[in-house]
Amino acid sequence: MKSLTPVLLLALGLITGSTAAPLEERDVQTVHLTFHGGPAEYSLAFPADGNVYATNSSIAISIIDAPDFLALTQCTFITSGEKTLASTITAQGLTQILVGPPQPITGVSCVGSCIYTYGDCYRNGQFLGQCCNGFCAANKCRPWVSPY
Ligand SMILES: *[C@@H]1O[C@H](CO)[C@@H](O)[C@H](O)[C@H]1NC(C)=O
Numbered sequence: 696m697k698s699l700t701p702v703l704l705l706a707l708g709l710i711t712g713s714t715a716a717p718l719e720e721r722d723v724q725t726v727h728l729t730f731h732g733g734p735a736e737y738s739l740a741f742p743a744d745g746n747v748y749a750t751n752s753s754i755a756i757s758i759i760d761a762p763d764f765l766a767l768t769q770c771t772f773i774t775s776g777e778k779t780l781a782s783t784i785t786a787q788g789l790t791q792i793l794v795g796p797p798q799p800i801t802g803v804s805c806v807g808s809c810i811y812t813y814g815d816c817y818r819n820g821q822f823l824g825q826c827c828n829g830f831c832a833a834n835k836c837r838p839w840v841s842p843y
Pocket residue numbers: 739749750751
């Protein structure tokens with residue numbers, strides 16, 4: 696039987712409004728994003744723990760590189776204006792989020808998980824999860840474009 700302690704800690708965190716530590720740290724993936732606005736860019740690396748991470752940048756962003764996370768569906772990008780997000784894949788096989796109209800992104804939060812390239816997406820006939828930046832074939836996550 697599972698210990699109740701983490702559940703109680705989470706409940707207390709919710710009651711006090713503090714940011715509770717994730718229950719299973721080992722399962723929290725690190726998200727790497729690179730934000731592009733014209734010739735300017737910045738990169739962030741942060742845990743997919745549901746917390747909001749400030750970008751501290753006022754650059755108007757039009758493209759976000761998402762090499763290792765399902766950012767379109769599993770991340771929230773905070774802006775002051777209305778926006779439409781779409782996803783595309785570059786000729787090099789990199790997943791990018793397109794932001795329209797371009798605008799500053801003040802913070803980002805991500806939650807969940809995905810399978811890294813060449814990780815198992817199926818094992819013993821069981822689906823293990825969506826690929827972060829590619830597709831599932833022959834039980835493994837494959838890059839969108841073959842490097843060979
Ligand atoms: C943004 O600023 C806050 C407060 O100074 C700091 O904790 C945080 O690390 C900064 N984030 C980045 C991406 O520099």
